[in-house]
Amino acid sequence: MPVTSGINHVTTFTTDLDRMARFYEDMFGAEIVFERQATDGHPRTAIVELGGTRYVKFVEDPAYRAPHTTTAIERFGLAVGSLAILRELRERMAAAGAAIGEIERLPTQWVLPFTDPDGTPLQVSAHARPGDPAA
Structure with a gap:
């Protein structure tokens, strides 16, 4: 049995x-729960709570270009509680003009691919x- 209880945060x-x-x-x-302004040696950062004590930590780097290929992480996926919520989220993202794909059924999950505002590929x-x- 794992000693961990899941992923606490992802930094991007x-x-x-x-x-x-x-x-x-x-x-x-989501809600910003922590923000630190840039200082000498430390870039500006913010931690955003996604729910269930799960977070994304954003580090601001004006020189960043996606897709970022210098790390081993290809992408990360966010979880929602149901296919109905996933459908609602897709509609919200489409209305906002976000770059999204179609909902796809995999053996154990429904997956909605999307691209964040910096061009990083992600999933819900x-x-x-x-x-x-069917989706």
């Missing part, structure tokens, strides 16, 4: 912290239940 770079935080607030109802997933209708 952004060229514009305000724009990225607004995107997560508008799309996911919902657990698939037996008998779920």
Whole structure:
């Protein structure tokens, strides 16, 4: 049995912290719970709560270019509680002009690919239940 209880946070770079935080607030109802202004030796950062004590930490780097290929992380996925919520989220993202794909059924989950404002590919997933209708 694992001693961990899940992922606490993911850290990612952004060229514009305000724009990225607004995107997560508008799309996911996320909330900034910590912000630190840039100082000598430390870039500006913010921690955004996604719910359930899960966070994304944004580090502002004006020179960042996506997709960032100097790390081993390809992308990260956010979780929602149901296919219905995933559908609502897709509609909200489409209305906001976000770069999104179609909802796809995988063996254990529904997946919605999207691209954040910096061009980083991400996903939102919902657990698939037996008998779920088509997306």
